[in-house]
Amino acid sequence: MKRFLAFVFAVLALSCSRERPAAWQLSLDEKLAMTHAQSRFSSAGVPRLGIPDLWWSDGPNGVRAEALWDSWAQAGWTSDSCTAYPALTCLAATWNEPLASEMGVCLAEEALYRGKDVLLGPGVNIMRLPTAGRNFEYMGEDPLLAGKMASAYIRGVQSLGVAASVKHFALNNQEKARTRVDVHVSDRALQEIYLPAFRMAVQEGGAWTVMAAYNRIWDLHCSENPRLLTDILRRDWGFDGVVVSDWGAVHSTDAASAGLDVEMGTSTDGLRDNPEATDYSAFHFAEPYKEKLLSGEIPEEVLDTQVSRILRLQERTNLRPGRSHGRFVCPEHSALARKVGEEGIVLLKNSGVLPLDTLKALNILVVGENAIKKMAVGGGSSSLKTKYEITPLEGIREAFPLADVRFERGYVGDAGEVYWGVSAGQDLSDSRTPERLSADAVAASEGADVILFVGGLNKSRNQDREGRDRLSYELPYGQDQVLEALIGTGIPLVYVNVSGNPVAMPWAGRASAIMQAWYLGSEAGEALAAVLSGRVNPSGKIPFSWPSSLADTPFYGSERTCPGILREDGHIMDVYYDEGIFVGYRWYDRAGVEPLFPFGHGLSYTYFEYSGLKASFRGGRLRVSVVVRNIGTKEGKETVQLYVGAPAAGDGEAYERPEKELKAFQKVSLRPGESRKVSFEVPVSGLGYYDETLSRFVTVPGRYSIKAGASAGDIRLNKEIILTER
Numbered sequence: 001m002k003r004f005l006a007f008v009f010a011v012l013a014l015s016c017s018r019e020r021p022a023a024w025q026l027s028l029d030e031k032l033a034m035t036h037a038q039s040r041f042s043s044a045g046v047p048r049l050g051i052p053d054l055w056w057s058d059g060p061n062g063v064r065a066e067a068l069w070d071s072w073a074q075a076g077w078t079s080d081s082c083t084a085y086p087a088l089t090c091l092a093a094t095w096n097e098p099l100a101s102e103m104g105v106c107l108a109e110e111a112l113y114r115g116k117d118v119l120l121g122p123g124v125n126i127m128r129l130p131t132a133g134r135n136f137e138y139m140g141e142d143p144l145l146a147g148k149m150a151s152a153y154i155r156g157v158q159s160l161g162v163a164a165s166v167k168h169f170a171l172n173n174q175e176k177a178r179t180r181v182d183v184h185v186s187d188r189a190l191q192e193i194y195l196p197a198f199r200m201a202v203q204e205g206g207a208w209t210v211m212a213a214y215n216r217i218w219d220l221h222c223s224e225n226p227r228l229l230t231d232i233l234r235r236d237w238g239f240d241g242v243v244v245s246d247w248g249a250v251h252s253t254d255a256a257s258a259g260l261d262v263e264m265g266t267s268t269d270g271l272r273d274n275p276e277a278t279d280y281s282a283f284h285f286a287e288p289y290k291e292k293l294l295s296g297e298i299p300e301e302v303l304d305t306q307v308s309r310i311l312r313l314q315e316r317t318n319l320r321p322g323r324s325h326g327r328f329v330c331p332e333h334s335a336l337a338r339k340v341g342e343e344g345i346v347l348l349k350n351s352g353v354l355p356l357d358t359l360k361a362l363n364i365l366v367v368g369e370n371a372i373k374k375m376a377v378g379g380g381s382s383s384l385k386t387k388y389e390i391t392p393l394e395g396i397r398e399a400f401p402l403a404d405v406r407f408e409r410g411y412v413g414d415a416g417e418v419y420w421g422v423s424a425g426q427d428l429s430d431s432r433t434p435e436r437l438s439a440d441a442v443a444a445s446e447g448a449d450v451i452l453f454v455g456g457l458n459k460s461r462n463q464d465r466e467g468r469d470r471l472s473y474e475l476p477y478g479q480d481q482v483l484e485a486l487i488g489t490g491i492p493l494v495y496v497n498v499s500g501n502p503v504a505m506p507w508a509g510r511a512s513a514i515m516q517a518w519y520l521g522s523e524a525g526e527a528l529a530a531v532l533s534g535r536v537n538p539s540g541k542i543p544f545s546w547p548s549s550l551a552d553t554p555f556y557g558s559e560r561t562c563p564g565i566l567r568e569d570g571h572i573m574d575v576y577y578d579e580g581i582f583v584g585y586r587w588y589d590r591a592g593v594e595p596l597f598p599f600g601h602g603l604s605y606t607y608f609e610y611s612g613l614k615a616s617f618r619g620g621r622l623r624v625s626v627v628v629r630n631i632g633t634k635e636g637k638e639t640v641q642l643y644v645g646a647p648a649a650g651d652g653e654a655y656e657r658p659e660k661e662l663k664a665f666q667k668v669s670l671r672p673g674e675s676r677k678v679s680f681e682v683p684v685s686g687l688g689y690y691d692e693t694l695s696r697f698v699t700v701p702g703r704y705s706i707k708a709g710a711s712a713g714d715i716r717l718n719k720e721i722i723l724t725e726r
């Protein structure tokens with residue numbers, strides 16, 4: 001209550017600042033201090049008025065360990081080891097909005113316990129390049145799926161008075177030259193592909209903060225971009241919250257008038273890499289901004305607007321009366337982390353070898369570094385220090401108590417990742433040569449009933465990690481050779497891929513089963529073993545298309561489209577999104593190329609039949625229903641995906657429409673033999689394309705193709721209906 005009164009007082013002080021005596025006002029210095037960092041992860045409150053500091057924390061799938069006040073180095077606390085939840089690609093793969101909200105609530109509880117006001121996530125940048133370093137933190141290639149899942153997550157986080165920060169606004173689709181890249185994208189692709197997830201996060205999720213990205217667009221950095229931060233975000237979408245910069249993404253005081261409210265993480269000459277430095281006055285929003293305000297070059301109203309937005313954020317978070325104190329690493333959080341993992345794991349292929357029978361005394365050979373490697377640490381800012389992390393091998397051993405479970409390394413990847421001083425506490429060094437490791441794995445397979453190869457990527461440099469993209473689509477560390485040798489033994493091989501990105505799998509046709517296991521967090525091994533053993537029936541579906549090769553995508557043919565062309569200044573890199581709106585399945589449909597696994601694909605241990613598709617336009621809405629029936633013998637969950645193919649408004653590229661676009665989805669749980677009618681309603685206004693000449697979305701009358709399917713490549717039912725009016 002005391003804090004709330006302080007807030008009311010401050011708002012009054014601010015809003016009355018023209019009429020009230022000086023003592024009632026926030027001083028210029030007090031206001032300025034609120035707009036920039038005072039430490040690595042906090043910005044100042046107003047101690048004189050009891051307005052607390054704001055504490056910001058990564059995010060997005062756990063609360064990051066404490067860093068020192070003025071440096072990235074670890075504070076060395078013994079009470080900051082959190083629960084790691086699965087990375088957001090896995091969350092997206094659940095297609096389960098209520099589950100995303102539950103995860104948001106758990107994250108907020110951990111944030112509150114740790115005294116954090118803003119959780120820096122979710123990230124909703126569309127997966128454009130299958131090699132981009134941060135895809136594992138994002139939510140896939142489709143704007144609707146990413147937007148719906150992110151909104152649900154945000155509602156969960158914010159329900160407890162912790163702000164979410166949807167990031168990175170906008171077009172952070174590659175890590176290569178991420179602070180220097182200038183993105184050239186059509187307005188249509190921007191509005192149809194790259195912005196909708198952000199818009200939904202703001203309008204449906206109600207995000208209280210947005211993080212401006214490092215990169216440039218329209219020849220301006222995102223944090224200094226009035227069209228992005230003011231015209232689109234605030235005017236068009238009605239955002240009333242705080243825009244915070246990515247750490248070090250501000251380059252001038254222009255950011256203030258452009259719509260940025262808080263500057264974080266700037267390295268200045270005086271502060272760069274200097275753990276002793278305590279002086280934040282060199283931030284753009286500190287002394288340089290003050291000079292411009294005092295000289296009248298920037299009107300003080302600009303600062304007042306920033307401060308009132310920050311106070312609104314504080315009213316919603318750390319000045320909110322009765323905010324809970326949260327809880328940390330409790331059984332409920334572990335259970336939820338496990339559940340998200342279990343629902344997000346995707347069974348990509350199964351020739352019948354899975355699930356493995358827990359009642360048999362199986363002889364199981366587990367191969368692969370990722371079976372023993374802890375993965376919550378690393379990857380960049382989403383790196384987590386965890387209370388515990390159950391590895392795949394530990395989970396498998398526990399789930400198959402009757403089996404003889406043996407392990408062979410197979411390859412050495414990254415023997416011990418330490419990230420900013422946080423170590424997984426493992427020394428995985430192994431002095432064997434690659435040939436020896438492979439030969440030992442083959443020798444160990446003798447007599448095995450099944451080989452579980454747990455491989456993929458990790459969070460080391462040039463893999464799934466912030467700051468750099470992958471250099472190749474192939475599996476690293478010679479895994480393909482080991483896999484070929486093991487497949488050559490004729491023993492059924494289940495390949496479990498740990499990654500946030502697709503990888504080349506030239507041997508896919510010869511593997512008995514393939515499972516996508518993401519970065520699953522604290523409960524990784526438990527969740528994986530539950531699906532392998534059939535205790536949990538898999539129901540995840542990949543949130544991106546999985547190409548056989550990069551040559552099947554439109555991006556890698558020229559430097560223009562990836563990674564960009566360096567300007568003559570040797571600094572800025574121009575990247576051209578020449579493929580326009582044809583990203584992901586929209587591209588594969590248009591090119592007539594089949595990916596290895598289509599967007600939305602994921603198998604179950606049961607089977608689902610679709611029937612009775614009904615579709616009509618009524619009352620300004622597309623109304624669709626379809627009946628799904630579990631025709632197998634196990635209880636399971638199916639995500640019914642509704643795609644719509646819309647007519648073109650005219651001839652030519654400007655009017656071309658994708659063959660189909662995801663417009664709704666619903667996940668249902670069905671017992672064997674049970675059927676359910678699944679209904680969807682989509683406003684007709686949501687079926688339009690972005691007309692660049694009119695600068696708005698336009699829905700065209702004509703013939704619409706309504707498709708219900710189990711994935712973008714498995715459309716079960718199709719119906720054509722006519723829209724007569726908009």
Ligand code: BGC
Nearest residue numbers: 058059120167246247381466
């Ligand atoms: C990342 C952000 C992160 C911030 C703070 C930046 O490098 O891009 O996603 O929230 O650091 O750690």
